[in-house]
Amino acid sequence: MAEMRRVTAICNGTAIDHIPSGHALQLLKMLRLDVGRSNPISLVMNVPSGKMGRKDVLKIEDRELNQEELDRLALIAPKASVAIIRNYAVAEKRRIDLGEELVNIARCSFSNCITQNPNEPLPHRLRVISAEPLEIRCAYCGRGQDVDEVADYIL
Numbered sequence: 001m002a003e004m005r006r007v008t009a010i011c012n013g014t015a016i017d018h019i020p021s022g023h024a025l026q027l028l029k030m031l032r033l034d035v036g037r038s039n040p041i042s043l044v045m046n047v048p049s050g051k052m053g054r055k056d057v058l059k060i061e062d063r064e065l066n067q068e069e070l071d072r073l074a075l076i077a078p079k080a081s082v083a084i085i086r087n088y089a090v091a092e093k094r095r096i097d098l099g100e101e102l103v104n105i106a107r108c109s110f111s112n113c114i115t116q117n118p119n120e121p122l123p124h125r126l127r128v129i130s131a132e133p134l135e136i137r138c139a140y141c142g143r144g145q146d147v148d149e150v151a152d153y154i155l
């Protein structure tokens with residue numbers, strides 16, 4: 001618990017803990033919180049963690065992430081713990097669920113995939129082949145996706 005105090009307590013919002021070290025910015029990108037006018041965000045990187053060695057912690061004020069948003073995070077931080085904060089206290093804990101298929105979360109990174117054809121609108125479906133290590137493949141063309149680049153292909 002002491003390590004959480006490094007980040008300013010927030011009144012209302014979402015706290016994401018146990019993010020793999022160095023990935024908090026990628027997470028913000030996946031949540032589309034890195035551009036434009038956004039809620040106040042506290043970000044702490046490379047916090048020593050007993051469980052993980054080093055970790056990142058993210059707190060987003062005045063915003064409760066929903067399950068669809070949380071499931072996006074499974075691509076980068078499947079073991080992160082999420083707490084919904086209300087009035088400075090943990091009101092709810094939420095789980096990040098990777099599931100078996102990611103529908104309309106990220107697109108296939110291959111330009112000649114059928115999903116890139118604007119005349120043929122299809123849902124974007126990426127299959128989870130394995131969770132550890134993370135391996136995902138396009139449900140249409142079957143090509144493996146580069147997990148490190150997936151944040152660039154978020155819809």
Ligand SMILES: [Zn+2]
Pocket residue numbers: 108109110113114115138139140141142143
């Ligand atoms: Zn594809």
